[in-house]
Amino acid sequence: MTDKPIRVAVAGAKGRMGREVVKLLVQESDFAFVVGIDARLDGVDVGTTIGLGELGVPFVRDLERALDVYKPDVLVDFTTPAAVRRHVEVALDRGVRPVVGTTGLSEAEVEELARRAQMRGVGGVIAPNFAIGAVLMMKFAQMAAKYLPHVEIIELHHDQKLDAPSGTALKTAEGIQRVRAEFRQGHPDETELLEGARGAYVGGFRIHSVRLPGLVAHQEVLFGGEGQLLTIRHDALSRSCFMPGVALAIRRVMTLDRLVYGLEHLLD
Ligand SMILES: NC(=O)C1=CN([C@@H]2O[C@H](COP(=O)(O)OP(=O)(O)OC[C@H]3O[C@@H](n4cnc5c(N)ncnc54)[C@H](O)[C@@H]3O)[C@@H](O)[C@H]2O)C=CC1
Ligand SMILES: O=C(O)C1=N[C@H](C(=O)O)C[C@H](O)C1
Numbered sequence: 001m002t003d004k005p006i007r008v009a010v011a012g013a014k015g016r017m018g019r020e021v022v023k024l025l026v027q028e029s030d031f032a033f034v035v036g037i038d039a040r041l042d043g044v045d046v047g048t049t050i051g052l053g054e055l056g057v058p059f060v061r062d063l064e065r066a067l068d069v070y071k072p073d074v075l076v077d078f079t080t081p082a083a084v085r086r087h088v089e090v091a092l093d094r095g096v097r098p099v100v101g102t103t104g105l106s107e108a109e110v111e112e113l114a115r116r117a118q119m120r121g122v123g124g125v126i127a128p129n130f131a132i133g134a135v136l137m138m139k140f141a142q143m144a145a146k147y148l149p150h151v152e153i154i155e156l157h158h159d160q161k162l163d164a165p166s167g168t169a170l171k172t173a174e175g176i177q178r179v180r181a182e183f184r185q186g187h188p189d190e191t192e193l194l195e196g197a198r199g200a201y202v203g204g205f206r207i208h209s210v211r212l213p214g215l216v217a218h219q220e221v222l223f224g225g226e227g228q229l230l231t232i233r234h235d236a237l238s239r240s241c242f243m244p245g246v247a248l249a250i251r252r253v254m255t256l257d258r259l260v261y262g263l264e265h266l267l268d
Contacts, residue, residue, distance in 0.1 A: 005032040006250060009072035009096070011063060011087055014038040014152065015178055016160075017078035017101060017239060019050045024243045025054065035070040037063050039083075067094050074250050077102050081163050087177040088113050088124070097253045098124040099246065103167025107174065114259040123256025127263040128167030130245030134219070135263050137234040138168070141221040144230055148223035149180045152199070156210040156218040164209040165200055168219055171262065176221075177203045 008025055009011035012018040013036030026047075036059045042231035047055030053129035060066040067075065067090065075091040077084055081104020091098045092113070105113070110126055117124050129135065145151055155169040184204045194199055217236035222229065236242070245263050252266045260266065 003030070004071065005030050006074060006254060007032050007034045007070070007072045008074045008076060008250060009035045009036040009037060009066055009070060011048055011075060011077040011083075012059045012079035012102070013059065014040055014050060015078055017242065020239045020243055021076050021078065021246055022046060022050060022052065022055075024247060026052065028247060031085060031247075033057055034072050035060055035064045035066045037061070039079075061180070061200045063090050067091065067096055072096055074099055074253055076100075076246065076250065080104070085109055085113070088126075089116065092116050092122050092124065094121050095120065095122055097122055097256070098126070098259075099249045099253055100124070100126040101128075101242070101246065103128050103129055103170075105167075110259075110261050114261070117259035121257060121262075122259075123253050124259035125249040125253050125256070125263075125266065126259065126261050127249060128171045130242040130249065130263055131217075131236050132245060132263075132267075133241070134168055134217075134234045135245075137219065137221065137232050137266070138172045138175055139264065140232050141172050142179055144221075144223050144232065145176040146179045148222045148225045148230060150185055151180070151184070151205050153205075153207045154210065154220045154221050154222065155207065156212070156215050156220075156223065158215050158217070159211040159213050161211060164211070166209070166217070166219070168217070169207045169209070170202075170218070172221060173202045173205070173207060176205070180204075 025031045041059040046057045067236045074097045084102035088098045143186040153169050155166045182204045199208040220233045
């Protein structure tokens, strides 16, 4: 007897990441793609809309209706910072497991959603970055910050990105803050001649956000010490790099009974 495929809904299925997720779902035989949700469309076939040919899977604009009618096991969300929190709440309240790549949730919001998941006994995954290389970059940066506490983060993204700094930069900073005693870097008397010149201040160090057409998703974590520099860099050159992590999360969330924040919690 074969296991039943995991029924998956995709919120933001018409977007840059949503399209990649749809491609992934139709390629893997243990996934059944049951409904696409996107604020921009209703009724039309997802496949023909995004150039994959007829899939017989509809786009539904209303999330509640999509979950009630198509009864997915998992909701994958790649939408917007403004929409994601409500989407996770709606999913958890219906016993649908969220797998969330959308960034923009604060640490407090993630904690609140984790409490909700626990109350409902529903598993979930929120990961600001599903690329294994980016997860390693964050881990290596945390290791380095213990010994080289002078650090600055530069994240670089395409110019259609809505949030700054990126979710990855914020998670990198959270990890660094856990191991780095808080002190304010730079000269005590430094002044910004142009507001924002020194970047966003987080726990004593800075995050800088670059937005340019041509970029996909990139980050450098720079460490400075006496007579030496260390740079840890990750480049996402294509959105396909996020898909193995998304697939892992969809499979693993079926066995979770709590909400986890970060792909690292699903890796050996
Ligand atoms: N965790 C990860 O590995 C990654 C996360 N991201 C994040 O994923 C999110 C989406 O990124 P992109 O795909 O580049 O954006 P996008 O703008 O290409 O796609 C977003 C889609 O969501 C739809 N949408 C907006 N509001 C909605 C709502 N209320 N209900 C349903 N659909 C809605 C839009 O119509 C659009 O089709 C961003 O927050 C981005 O930072 C992006 C890449 C990797
Ligand atoms: O918007 C993007 O593109 C990306 N968003 C995520 C983030 O904010 O960190 C992940 C990756 O950097 C791509």
